[in-house]
Amino acid sequence: MKNLHLLHSLWLAPAIAVVCIQNTLAQVIDITNVRINPTPEGLEIIFDGNIDRNLEVNQRVEDNRLILTINNARLVGETIEIDNPTPGLDFLRVISTTENSIQAIVTGDTKAPTVDTIQTEGQLSINIVVPRIAEEEVEIIELVVTAEKFAENIQDVPLSITAFSQGEIEDANLDSLNSVANNTPNFSFFSAGGQSRFFSTYTMRGLSNNNFLSRDTVGFFVDDIPYDYTGFLDIDLIDVERIEVLRGPQNTLYGRNAQAGVVNIITREPSNTFEGQLSARYGSFDERSGTIAISGPLEPEILFFRLSGRLEARDGYITNTLTDEVIGSTSGGNIRGKLLWLPSEDWEIAFNSSYQDYNNGDPTFQLIGQSDLFAVNQDFIGFNRINSNDQSLKITYDNDNIQATSITTRRYSNQEVETEADFSPVDLFTGISDVNSTIWTQEVRLQSSEEAENLQWLVGGYFESRLFNVEADGLRYGTVGAQTLGLQPGLDRTSAELDQTTFALFGQASYEPIEALTLTAGLRYDTTNIRMDRRRNYEVDGSSVEIPFGMTFDDVETDSSALLPRFVIEYEFNPSALVYGSITQGYKPAGLNFRAESDDVLVIGEERSWNYEIGVKTSWLDNRLIANLAVFYNSIDDFQVALQDQRGFIANVANAEASIFGVELELKAEPVDGLDLIAGFGYTDATFDRFFNPFTGQTLDGNRLPFAPEFTINFAAQYRAPWGLFARVGLNTLGSYFTEESNSIFQGTVTTVDATLGYELENYGIYLVANNIFDTRYLTSGLILPGGNVGSYNDPFTIGVLLKASF
Incomplete structure (x- = not known):
């Protein structure tokens, strides 16, 4: 019986299907x-025809696309x-997908639009609503960084990173590394010698460049060009598109190894349309500056240029009570040129030069504890002159399967300084320094396409040649000072040539074994060779006589190498929540001390660290709230400590064991x-876990590392009204810190406040800018x-008027 029913059903099925199809076609x-x-809300799509009943409309969302399917209808x-049918929408398509359905696909700029109402009375009318996203919110959503050499949303990068878009840079007046540090957790920047740019000390996650005789702990890059050495870092940042501050060791993606982190500065690219920006500022201490940038095509769609520059001058604010004059005035500027050539769809060639x-006037120092912190009493007025130039050539080949990049850079920097060194009105001695550095680098990278889904990889090689010349370093003795030592007036001059060569191979791969889980492993091999010639002589004024005055080292050499791994695991709970953990080995290569007066302090031993980090990145309320948290721990072996000698010079080096624990929170x-x-x-x-100073006999276990603030706080509130008002107030707090290893010179917690008030039109703006409103003072050295x-x-407190225009 069951078989008869089955045969009956099979016999009837074709007939039933034919009837159903006929009925469907008829409908x-x-x-x-x-x-x-x-x-006003977006747009309305009206479908006309012989619509005698309600039509079924189904909707779904894919990324930033709204897909509507209309059943029982055909076009x-x-x-x-239609491209850009209305502001906020990129694309609209209406198409018949089958014989009995129509699809309307609406693509939003950043988010999928929504459907407000659907009417089906005689005609089908669909109201599309564009999501109303504030300009600044869009900027957060679309803040794309290249911190890990792939363009990706900052919230998808599994490390502690602070990034500033072009708009944020302009709003916060980020025109120096100091201003960048003031808006970044666990990053501090101190400029010694007042406003003279004489000597820059920075700290990232407790690691500083206090030992400037060795490699920098942070990698600073401007358009892929490495910047280094304490006297060459305090630069003006102009025409900048993006700044990325990466905390923690970076050794498997960057050509130059960086132990504490990276500051990656990207200036604005040449454009395919003519455009320009102008700004001018006048303020306290007769400050005046002007900036200009212009860009456009030399050959539309193929060859583009960009030129930018800045000139500035400012009077000093330090009073020399001996002569009753104000000293420390500064002047100077910079210029940058960029060319971008697109010979084909796959090739991009960029040349940059600056x-x-x-x-910068006299680098000034005061006796700590004196009542007037902006007064000196000295017989000599010094100077600090800095000049540099750099060039880079970047060639990129990028197709659907692979990306290849070659970066060739050169940077020359020179600093000449002479400054008061006895800090008195007596002609005892002055300090001199004349150094220059030439760095050539070549980096080559191969990496997977950014569209790769489950596996992203990168491999690269790096070569660096760094020639560091010490033309003069020491003390110039005046009449009284020379007589005290039984000498004729003259120069105690150290000179040296350091030739450093670095080779490195590096790579990293990220694999997604299952949805939402990504595993990353990286490895770097780094080898460095340094050779040095060094001598110290006393040169009598007005004579060719040179008297040996210290140690001479000829063709000394040191080598160091390291294999540096990195492991990361990340899990994405949803598009708005990411958790990650990483283990990375940090490294600072060995060096040679050009101020060494004995074999004991000639070689600077290599420094290694293990770095552990866990973090959470989240976004809430449709990206109106971003909250990121990172916790880290670093264990450092053979920490390089720079120490003062009997003259007060930082000339001795020792090694210690240290550890760092920290937290970073950004909102x-x-x-x-x-x-x-x-x-x-x-x-x-x-802190130092174990450290014995062999030169003073002090045991410094438990002391805090120099220039490592206990905490940092940055806060800014900013409002931009539709009718043109702009207002911003920013606060920066540095927790207590010490300026040297014995923890004898202490700076307590300090807070500075800045504010900007302005009025903006479409292409113009005028602003009142005030810095350090409460005139807070703190030690920078x-x-x-x-x-x-x-x-x-x-x-000190400064105030000025800033004008901006664009065209």
Whole structure:
């Protein structure tokens, strides 16, 4: 019986199917016309035809696309395609997908639009609503970084990173590394010698360049060109598109190894349309500056250029009570040129060049504890002259399967300084320094396409040649000072040539074994060779006589190498929540000490660290709130410690064991349209675990590392009104820190406040800019000297008017 029923059903099935198909075809409605009308909320799509009943409309969302399927209808006529049908929408397509259905696909700029109402009374009318996203919120959503050499949303990068877009850079007036540090957790930048750019000390996660005799702990890059050495870092940042601050060791993706982190600065690219920007500023201490940038095509779609430059001058604010004059005036500027050539769809060739020249006046230092922190009493007025130039050639080949990059760079920098060194009105001695550096680098990278889904990889090679010349380093003795030592007036001059060569191979691969889970492994092999010739002589004024005055080292050499792994695991709970953990080995190669006066301090031993980090990155309330947290621990072996000699010079080097524990928290919020709140907090417990100073006999276990603030706080509130008002207030707090290893010179917690008030039109703006409103003073350097401890302090309160224009 069951078999008979089955045969009966099979026999009837074709007939039933034919009847159903005939009925379905009979019910299909022809759409003879489609009208697109803009509305205040977005647009309206009206389907006309013989619509005698309600049509079924299904909807779904894929990324930033809204897909509407209209059943039992077909489009009579051609497919409709419209680019940018209304602000906020990229594309609209209406097409017949089958004989009895129509699809309308609406693509939003950043988000999928929504459907407000669907009416089906005689005609089908669909109202499309464009999501109203504030300008600054869009910027957060689309903030793309190349920190890991692939363009990706900052929230998808599994490391602690702070990035600033072009708009954020302009709003916060980020025109120096100091201003960048003031807006970044666990990154501090101190400029010694007042406003003279004499000597820059920075700290990232408790690691500083206090040992400037060795390799920098942070990698600074401007358009892929490495910047280094303490006297060459305090630069003006102009025409910048993006700044990325990566905390933690970076050794498997960057050509130059960086132990504490990377500051990656990307200037604006040449454009295919003519455009330009102008700005001018006048303020306290007769400050005047002007900036210009212009860009456009030399051959449309193929060859483009960009030129930018800045000139500035400013009077000093330090009073020399001996002569009753104000000293420390500065002047200078820089210029940058860029060419971009696109010979074909797959090739991109970029050439960049820049030149900087500054005459920064006298680097000034005061006795710590004196009542007037901006006064000196000295017989000599010094100078600090800095000039540099750099060039780079970047060639990129990029197709659907692979990307190849070649980067060739050269940078020359020179600093000439002479400054008061006895800090008195007596002609005892002055300090001199004349150094120059020439760096050539070649980096080659091969990497997978950015569209690769489950496996992304990168391999590269790096070569660096660095010639560091010390033309003069020492003391110039005046009449009284020379007589004290039984000498004739003259120069105690150290000179040296250091030739450093670095080779490295590096690579990293990220694999997604299952959806949402990514495993990353990287490895770097780094080898460095340094050769040095060094001598120290006393040169009598007005004579060719040179008297040996210290150690001479001829053709000394040291080698160091390391194999540096990195492991990362990340899990994406959803598009708005990512958790990650990483283990990375950090490394600073061995070096040679050009100030060494004995074999014991000639070689600077290599420094190694293991770095552990876990972090969480989240976004909330449709990206109106971003909250990121990172916790890290570093264990450092053979930590390089620079120490003062009996003259007060940083000339001795020892090694220690150290550890660092820290936390970083960053928040960004837009509670209402136009109002942005930005906050960052960093905590660092950076201490010597075991350290015995062999030159003073001190045991310094438990002391804090130099220039490592216990915490940092940055906060900014900014409002931009639709009718043109712009207002911003920013706060920066540095927790307590010490300026040297014995923890004798202490700076307590300090807070500075900056503010900007302006009015903006479409292409113009005028602003009142105030820095350090409450005139807070804090140490930016501190040294222990036989005659008393000396230091320098931050800039005082300043106020100025800033004009901006674009065309």
